[in-house]
Amino acid sequence: MDDRPSKKRKSTVKIPKRASTPGNESPSSPNLPSTVPIPDPTVTKPDDAEGDIAEEPKDDDVELDDDIEDELLHPRKGVDKEAERALLATFTQEQVQRYEVFRRAHFQKGGMKKFLQGVLGQNVSESSAIVVAGAAKLFVGEMTEKAREVMEEWGDTGGIQPEHLREAYRRYKHDPASFTPAGSKKRLFR
Amino acid sequence: MRPPKRVFTREVRLLMYGFGDVAHPSQDSVELMEEMLTTYISDMCEKVQSINPKPKTADFLHVLRRDPKKRARAHELLALDKELKRARTIFDDVPEMSGKA
Numbered sequence: 001m002d003d004r005p006s007k008k009r010k011s012t013v014k015i016p017k018r019a020s021t022p023g024n025e026s027p028s029s030p031n032l033p034s035t036v037p038i039p040d041p042t043v044t045k046p047d048d049a050e051g052d053i054a055e056e057p058k059d060d061d062v063e064l065d066d067d068i069e070d071e072l073l074h075p076r077k078g079v080d081k082e083a084e085r086a087l088l089a090t091f092t093q094e095q096v097q098r099y100e101v102f103r104r105a106h107f108q109k110g111g112m113k114k115f116l117q118g119v120l121g122q123n124v125s126e127s128s129a130i131v132v133a134g135a136a137k138l139f140v141g142e143m144t145e146k147a148r149e150v151m152e153e154w155g156d157t158g159g160i161q162p163e164h165l166r167e168a169y170r171r172y173k174h175d176p177a178s179f180t181p182a183g184s185k186k187r188l189f190r
Numbered sequence: 191m192r193p194p195k196r197v198f199t200r201e202v203r204l205l206m207y208g209f210g211d212v213a214h215p216s217q218d219s220v221e222l223m224e225e226m227l228t229t230y231i232s233d234m235c236e237k238v239q240s241i242n243p244k245p246k247t248a249d250f251l252h253v254l255r256r257d258p259k260k261r262a263r264a265h266e267l268l269a270l271d272k273e274l275k276r277a278r279t280i281f282d283d284v285p286e287m288s289g290k291a
Contacts (some may be wrong), residue, residue: 101204
């Protein structure tokens with residue numbers, strides 16, 4: 001594979017990505033009404049503001065975590081509905097469709113609970129299932145986005161192929177910023 | 191004990207589209223993604239169980255502590271769920287009370 005991501009290719013790849021980005025911060029609302037505001041348009045603003053105010057040394061892991069969490073949580077409270085609507089208005093038909101799927105699709109609490117109980121061999125509370133279901137949706141999102149990046153680098157177009165996913169997963173595991181659950185380093189996919 | 195395989199296929203396919211794949215993701219990719227996902231969840235469970243043999247929600251959150259995005263999202267979902275439950279109990283209380291009375 002040669003890496004010659006021409007401008008043209010880039011743009012073709014970016015289109016679906018753009019549709020996906022708005023939700024990066026707000027995915028997976030299982031069973032929740034769509035009253036949940038979409039933070040994307042505002043996310044950048046609090047981001048900047050936070051960065052200006054909190055210019056703290058990054059040695060402190062906990063501090064940093066809290067900062068990021070704040071950034072992620074804050075936009076919800078005062079979400080700019082106007083900006084949200086303005087953004088949606090710029091979407092193409094295809095992007096709107098994708099966005100709808102992105103907002104609606106989620107892992108059911110019940111299914112996740114059953115799955116967890118199967119893995120753990122014991123009862124699991126519903127709220128645990130909610131936590132895992134949210135993480136699971138984000139995981140799928142991260143993998144899909146990474147696979148898209150890989151495709152762009154390799155100059156591939158069309159749908160995501162298993163090799164792209166494998167590469168994305170490999171990178172995910174080696175990314176120190178990512179949460180790598182115990183054992184996943186030893187595990188190899190067939 | 192392994193749970194039944196391929197229980198999330200439908201959601202995974204939808205989510206892949208939602209997050210940027212083509213409208214009809216390749217079957218192979220969906221299957222691989224689902225396997226990656228189930229591995230991810232199983233690994234998470236393993237870790238959770240190593241902290242607490244009888245995992246509580248807090249233990250799941252604890253395991254996610256280094257992933258701010260997922261952790262924040264989890265907190266958000268829990269808060270929303272709480273709110274929904276509260277709203278539901280308010281509605282449920284009314285007929286119950288009238289039934290008792």
